[in-house]
Amino acid sequence: MAQSFAPTPHRQPGSAAAAMAASGPPHPRGRFPHRRAYAALDLGTNNCRMLIARPDGEGFFIVDAFSRIVRLGEGLGVSGRLSNEAMDRAVAALSICADKLLRRNVHIARSVATEACRRAANGAEFADRVWRETGIRLDIISAEEEARLAVVGCHTLIEEGSDPALVFDIGGGSTELVIVDTSGPEPRTIDWLSVPWGVVSLAEVEARDHNLLGDRLAAYERMCERVRNSFGAFGQTYAGRGALRMLGTSGTVTTLASVHLQLPAYDRRLIDGLIVPSSAMRGISSKLSKLSISERAGLACIGHERADLVVAGCAILEAILDIWPAPRVGVADRGIREGILRQLMASDKPA
Numbered sequence: 001m002a003q004s005f006a007p008t009p010h011r012q013p014g015s016a017a018a019a020m021a022a023s024g025p026p027h028p029r030g031r032f033p034h035r036r037a038y039a040a041l042d043l044g045t046n047n048c049r050m051l052i053a054r055p056d057g058e059g060f061f062i063v064d065a066f067s068r069i070v071r072l073g074e075g076l077g078v079s080g081r082l083s084n085e086a087m088d089r090a091v092a093a094l095s096i097c098a099d100k101l102l103r104r105n106v107h108i109a110r111s112v113a114t115e116a117c118r119r120a121a122n123g124a125e126f127a128d129r130v131w132r133e134t135g136i137r138l139d140i141i142s143a144e145e146e147a148r149l150a151v152v153g154c155h156t157l158i159e160e161g162s163d164p165a166l167v168f169d170i171g172g173g174s175t176e177l178v179i180v181d182t183s184g185p186e187p188r189t190i191d192w193l194s195v196p197w198g199v200v201s202l203a204e205v206e207a208r209d210h211n212l213l214g215d216r217l218a219a220y221e222r223m224c225e226r227v228r229n230s231f232g233a234f235g236q237t238y239a240g241r242g243a244l245r246m247l248g249t250s251g252t253v254t255t256l257a258s259v260h261l262q263l264p265a266y267d268r269r270l271i272d273g274l275i276v277p278s279s280a281m282r283g284i285s286s287k288l289s290k291l292s293i294s295e296r297a298g299l300a301c302i303g304h305e306r307a308d309l310v311v312a313g314c315a316i317l318e319a320i321l322d323i324w325p326a327p328r329v330g331v332a333d334r335g336i337r338e339g340i341l342r343q344l345m346a347s348d349k350p351a
Contacts (some may be wrong), residue, residue, distance in 0.1 A: 009091075017100075038107060043070075043090060045198055046069060046199060048070045051337045052100065066097055071086060072103045076116055110344060112146075147192050151189075158180070164245075165180050165247065169249050169335060170199065178181060179238070203308060212292060220314075224318050246328065246329050247331075252317060256281055258300070263301055
């Protein structure tokens with residue numbers, strides 16, 4: 001049975017005067033709808049990302065974007081709380097987003113927060129602070145809604161076929177797996193799972209670096225095993241089902257795809273929609289697991305910001321490939337934000 005949910009769009013920022021400025025002058029519903037700007041903001045455990053777009057036929061075109069690594073969930077696994085430093089970094093990034101919303105005269109926006117705010121004892125308090133200081137109302141969404149939004153945002157890149165497909169999203173604090181039926185006009189969820197392992201949460205259970213190669217490989221295998229064990233009955237149900245379709249949306253798969261293409265710098269045009277052999281993804285993961293953090297940082301498209309987290313993402317990807325042995329991995333540089341934009345635009349169409 002198909003599953004759906006209703007988004008809760010809001011005007012940005014908080015005051016009535018500011019909301020009018022963000023929404024633009026009043027106009028009858030349906031008049032000049034192609035000129036309306038919509039925004040989707042995704043505050044994750046590691047990144048703060050926003051897209052502002054206008055409708056374009058059945059899709060949309062991007063008029064502005066923002067992305068910054070804020071590491072909101074740093075230390076969360078130990079303390080159970082968002083640290084003051086992490087919250088300050090996130091608020092600084094969100095303040096830039098609020099300015100963009102005003103400058104772009106955004107009609108409707110939706111801002112969501114995911115695993116870090118779900119898990120943190122002070123997640124709701126942080127959302128209140130964000131509202132007071134930036135005028136952005138964060139919607140702390142469930143893991144199920146996060147998974148659905150990711151599918152809505154990237155399902156058009158799933159390879160054609162009649163068998164079920166797996167869409168996965170490796171985040172900073174969690175990973176979502178969604179098995180979908182694509183035989184109809186819209187993807188239908190067959191099953192889904194969210195596990196509390198993302199690149200930040202998994203990296204924090206292991207030392208950030210090891211001097212000896214043997215220690216690095218042992219740490220990598222421990223990470224793989226943690227993720228495999230977390231799949232539980234889901235993994236037992238779907239393990240070894242043969243050649244199936246797979247699509248990944250996350251910084252991990254886009255980074256590995258860039259390494260696969262040996263790009264000197266990240267290029268979304270070459271990555272979004274790319275199909276990579278699973279054996280190549282495993283080979284890159286194995287290679288990276290043997291390198292020190294400084295050696296990883298020296299690789300193009302990884303750099304210092306991802307060097308200490310990318311191997312955790314590799315471990316998660318390998319664990320996924322163990323239970324869903326697809327011959328190829330589709331790569332999507334799109335997901336939650338695009339899913340939000342599609343839903344906002346669909347719900348705001350003139351009658």
